[in-house]
Amino acid sequence: YAVWSANNPTPKAGELDIPDVTNDVPVTSIEAKQYVNNASLKNVTTPLYLRSIGQRAFMGCTSLEKLTITAARSYDDLSPVSVTVGQNAFSGCSSLDTVYIAAEIDNLGQSAFQNCAKLKKIVFLGDGAIDYGASAFYRCGYANGTGELKVYMSSAFQTANAALIADLKRWNTQLKIIEKVDVVPVEGGSISIGALNTENLAANNRRLAI
Numbered sequence: 169y170a171v172w173s174a175n176n177p178t179p180k181a182g183e184l185d186i187p188d189v190t191n192d193v194p195v196t197s198i199e200a201k202q203y204v205n206n207a208s209l210k211n212v213t214t215p216l217y218l219r220s221i222g223q224r225a226f227m228g229c230t231s232l233e234k235l236t237i238t239a240a241r242s243y244d245d246l247s248p249v250s251v252t253v254g255q256n257a258f259s260g261c262s263s264l265d266t267v268y269i270a271a272e273i274d275n276l277g278q279s280a281f282q283n284c285a286k287l288k289k290i291v292f293l294g295d296g297a298i299d300y301g302a303s304a305f306y307r308c309g310y311a312n313g314t315g316e317l318k319v320y321m322s323s324a325f326q327t328a329n330a331a332l333i334a335d336l337k338r339w340n341t342q343l344k345i346i347e348k349v350d351v352v353p354v355e356g357g358s359i360s361i362g363a364l365n366t367e368n369l370a371a372n373n374r375r376l377a378i
Contacts, residue, residue, distance in 0.1 A: 172198045182210030194243040198225050217243045223254035232261045240272040250274045276300040285311040295324035300332050306339050316342045
């Protein structure tokens with residue numbers, strides 16, 4: 169398995185779509201501190217076979233606006249795998265306004281999204297419980313223009329993650345939870361339709377053109 173590390177070039181035009189495979193080897197992790205304080209990144213999409221994002225991998229990427237953590241799959245049989253987002257992985261990404269979090273993510277490190285001041289929307293695509301560290305979403309969305317942080321999740325996710333939701337509410341006084349509906353299986357992972365419509369389809373299916 170390959171690690172996306174400092175040996176890989178910094179993307180041009182601010183677009184980082186990390187390949188699923190490099191040199192015939194699946195990319196399963198992003199190295200700690202790989203893009204820390206990179207001011208040019210604007211859009212990041214993770215690889216299909218991702219297992220982990222290292223600590224502080226994107227911390228302080230002040231131009232990053234959109235993050236899509238895609239549905240993760242095993243390279244051998246395309247079965248779902250667990251994904252860990254490291255401590256402070258995206259903290260201080262002060263321009264980040266949209267985060268899509270795949271169902272396979274089951275661990276968010278401490279302060280993973282701390283101080284993402286302009287965050288407007290978080291989409292949890294799964295239904296299962298997430299193990300999360302303290303202050304994972306501390307001070308998110310307070311400077312996004314409206315102060316309102318919209319969080320999309322299923323009713324099952326709400327039930328399984330009561331403590332996480334309480335934390336979100338504690339740190340974000342204008343939190344608005346929007347329930348998404350009807351999870352349907354498609355090639356490349358399970359997605360939700362309804363409230364998110366085609367935007368959600370495109371977010372969780374990297375090869376889908378709409």
